[in-house]
Amino acid sequence: MANYPSKRLRRLRYHPVVRDMVRETYLRKEDLIYPLFVAPGEKVKNEVKSMPGVYQMSIDILLEECKELVDLEIPAIILFGIPEKKDAVGSEAYDDNGIIQRAVRAIKAKTELKNLLVITDVCLCEYTDHGHCGVLDGENILNDETVNLLAREAVSHAKAGADIIAPSDMMDGRVATIRKALDYKQFTHVPIMSYAVKYASGYYGPFRDAADSAPSFGDRRSHQMDTANTEEAIREAESDIEEGADIIMVKPAGAYLDVIYRVKQKFGMPTAAYQVSGEYSMIKAAGKMDWIDEERVMMESLTAIKRAGADMILTYFAKDAAKLIEKH
Ligand code: PBG
Ligand code: ZN
DSSP: OOTTTTTOOGGGGEEEEEEEEEEOOOOOGEEEEEEEEOOSSSOOOOEETTTTEEEOOOHHHHHHHHHHHHTOOOOOEEEEEEOSOBBBBBGGGTTTSSSSHHHHHHHTTTGTTTSSSEEEEEEEETTTOOOOSEEETEEEHHHHOOOHHHHHHHHHHHHHHTEEEEEOOOTTHHHHHHHHHHTTOOTTTTOOEEEEEBBOOOHHHHHHTTOOOOOOSSSSSTTSSSSOOSSSHHHHHHHHHHHHHSEEESSSSSGGGHHHHHHHHOOOOOOEEEEHHHHHHHHHHHHHHSSSSSHHHHHHHHHHHHTTOSSSSEEETHHHHHHHHHHO
């Protein structure tokens, strides 16, 4: 093998055209999924304090936003709901007239939005008055009771017209139960994108402002994963795949690139990564302070997530990134 001085890796880096030719990873608009927060009311567009450029929107505004996304050629959204009323068992989550169900029906009623893929997040934490992801017995989240409600929520979303169901709760056995419930109600064609490997993370802080879903006591460590673990991530992904997940997700993304890489290598499944609220807000904040070049760091972070092995990325930067991809 030739080596230095005849071998020089810089040779392919001098000319911009050559650099483009040897690029290995591309961020495409087709990879992007944009999270949206739906709130009750009309003409509501409240900016989330900790997430500049991200809004809670009522359904009328949401429809305008979706039109903009279609124009930007962003192919998919994931919806989170802020309900009218919260209670101990998160009733609005599985109410056919709940905020998400109404939002999905409104989107699906618009012919100009017919190519927009609508994914719905399935969890109870936005709908419970205590902010936990399930039904409580004292301070303990009851697994199996919660899973049954999540299955009702999933079916209710599918009935409203959701294209993909994305359970984010991390209860045991929820993928199998949701699959069974969807199939029983004739939604055999609706895929499940499971938040298979979701870590208990400080990076979710701003989301809890956006979705008004902070737990009133304790944290989510009894169901979400410990940052320190990766063998367990493999077991989590494996069990969701066995239970029937069609797409598996790793979340957060940036601090867990090794996990994305391992999961993709090991299972070869369609793999999603969620660049979460804190990842977004940190880049936005540093950009606003002029401490970093926001666009550059945004594209670098998204490209790194793809390079690690993600096929698709849920990101609050979807619109900004789509505009930049356009220019290239
Ligand atoms: C709900 C859910 C959360 C996120 C997505 N779905 C919050 C949480 O688990 O506390 C986080 C997304 C983000 O931070 O952008 N279970
Ligand atoms: Zn939750």
